[in-house]
Amino acid sequence: xxxxxxxxxxxxxxxxxxxxxxxxxxxxxxxxxxxxxxxxxxxxxxxxxxxxxxxxxxxxxxxxxxxxxxxxxxxxxxxxxxxxxxxxxxxxxxxxxxxxxxxxxxxxxxxxxxxxxxxxxxxxxxxxxxxxxxxxxxxxxxxxxxxxxxxxxxxxxxxxxxxxxxxxxxxxxxxxxxxxxxxxxxxxxxxxxxxxxxxxxxxxxxxxxxxxxxxxxxxxxxxxxxxxxxxxxxxxxxxxxxxxxxxxxxxxxxxxxxxxxxxxxxxxxxxxxxxxxxxxxxxxxxxxxxxxxxxxxxxxxxxxxxxxxxxxxxxxxxxxxxxxxxxxxxxxxxxxxxxxxxxxxxxxxxxxxxxxxxxxxxxxxxxxxxxxxxxxxxxxxxxxxxxxxxxxxxxxxxxxxxxxxxxxxx
Ligand SMILES: Cc1ncc(COP(=O)(O)O)c(C=O)c1O
Numbered sequence: 479x480x481x482x483x484x485x486x487x488x489x490x491x492x493x494x495x496x497x498x499x500x501x502x503x504x505x506x507x508x509x510x511x512x513x514x515x516x517x518x519x520x521x522x523x524x525x526x527x528x529x530x531x532x533x534x535x536x537x538x539x540x541x542x543x544x545x546x547x548x549x550x551x552x553x554x555x556x557x558x559x560x561x562x563x564x565x566x567x568x569x570x571x572x573x574x575x576x577x578x579x580x581x582x583x584x585x586x587x588x589x590x591x592x593x594x595x596x597x598x599x600x601x602x603x604x605x606x607x608x609x610x611x612x613x614x615x616x617x618x619x620x621x622x623x624x625x626x627x628x629x630x631x632x633x634x635x636x637x638x639x640x641x642x643x644x645x646x647x648x649x650x651x652x653x654x655x656x657x658x659x660x661x662x663x664x665x666x667x668x669x670x671x672x673x674x675x676x677x678x679x680x681x682x683x684x685x686x687x688x689x690x691x692x693x694x695x696x697x698x699x700x701x702x703x704x705x706x707x708x709x710x711x712x713x714x715x716x717x718x719x720x721x722x723x724x725x726x727x728x729x730x731x732x733x734x735x736x737x738x739x740x741x742x743x744x745x746x747x748x749x750x751x752x753x754x755x756x757x758x759x760x761x762x763x764x765x766x767x768x769x770x771x772x773x774x775x776x777x778x779x780x781x782x783x784x785x786x787x788x789x790x791x792x793x794x795x796x797x798x799x800x801x802x803x804x805x806x807x808x809x810x811x812x813x814x815x816x817x818x819x820x821x822x823x824x825x826x827x828x829x830x831x832x833x834x835x836x837x838x839x840x841x842x843x844x845x846x847x848x849x850x851x852x853x854x855x856x857x858x859x860x861x862x863x864x865x866x867x868x869x870x871x872x873x874x875x876x877x878x879x880x881x882x883x884x885x886x887x888x
Contacts, residue, residue: 494828495828495849495850500512500513501513506519506524507519508867517842517843518843518876520864520876524865525691525718525864526770526773529722531761533760534761537760538754538756541756541757545560545756548751549562549748549749549751550748550749551748552746552748552749553749554745557748559752561752562752564756564759565578565580565758565759566726568762569726572695572766573698573700573701573706573712573728574697574701574706575712575728575729575730576731577729577730578727579734579737579741580724580750580755581744582725582748583715584686584713584714584717584724586743587715587725588611588725589614589615589742589743590742591711591713592615592621592653593618593620593741595619595651595682596621598621599648601623601651602622602623602624602650602651603625603637603641603653604624604626604652604653604654605628605629606626606627606628607661609655609659609684612684629666631673638679649680650677650678651682652673654670655685655686655687656692656700657688657691657820658687658820661820662820667699667700667703671708671709680711682709682710682711683699685698685714687818688818689715689718689720690719691719692818695765695766695770696719696771698712711727712728713725713727714726716758716761722757723750723758724754724758773866774866777865780864780865780866780868780873781818783870784821784877787874788880819864819865820862820863822862823859823862823880825847826856826857826858828858831858831859832847832849832858834860835847838879841879842879845876846861847859847860
């Protein structure tokens, strides 16, 4: 048994696919402490710098003082405390849906929801670059699973036609993300909504990297595109731009009631700590305020600066699914409608990506190498994320360091 794992670990190391935890001995911020060194952090999804914001901290502390730490039971037994319900009604209002349901994580939200919506004989159509939580949930549901190439509307349409022919009368669920987590690009939601309507399918949109970032008051892509009513299941997480923890589903009252009755990750798990729900509520309230919107616009200033500097280095964003090293900068567009806070620099080779990440670390930057199985084999990358809390000069020094490395590689 022991030997088995030794061999498996050796195989991982030989393929440059082994992973290790790194201890961060400070709070989340643009500058963090690792192994006694201060590093500039370009790896966090804390896009609005809320993870250590005093509003969230104080909301959590107040809730701990009032409700204690643990929820004590699952939501359906006696774990539903006032902060959970307050958060759910604020989420529904913020997203413009009838109702919302709070899960212990985004992963749990996906895992509970998809198997509650579809079962054996139904069909799930999933974008190839969807997050592991959505893939795992689709597999768990037992439904027939068809993957369409990333953002490929033609293929999605032909899958829908096939479903109509071969599985007439069965439920069809299209699953995609508004911002893809490892590529930073967007789904063509408007066109997908047209298809889902034409073929009478359901649409689930994971807004994990869009909420807090896109749309008025960070309400996400569905709201930004005025498609909120057409997206049947709006999923998101409170653990990225919202700086707290937990996942949510926003949807119709009936769908939420169905999830309360059928989503196993919701039913068979202790309710999330009420203090975390209170902190997430503080984040939603902040985003809904003028100050929150100002913070979001500051994030966009940082996104534009980083994009401009990366473009000038000719190492910008591009078609990451094609596995080309260092994509053409011309593919970048400089307006808010096509961007996000995620900038992948595709390297290709796993070891080369690790070497680049290590070289950046020596220069004082934390930019992780993302490898298989998070992304496809041979499409390893550096994933740079920028936040509203980064100062302009921090972004500039990162780009200087990348430039140096890029010149060395030429
Ligand atoms: C696209 C996407 N969906 C879902 C999740 C899961 O969210 P959580 O971290 O809250 O479990 C993540 C992040 O981990 C993600 O990137």
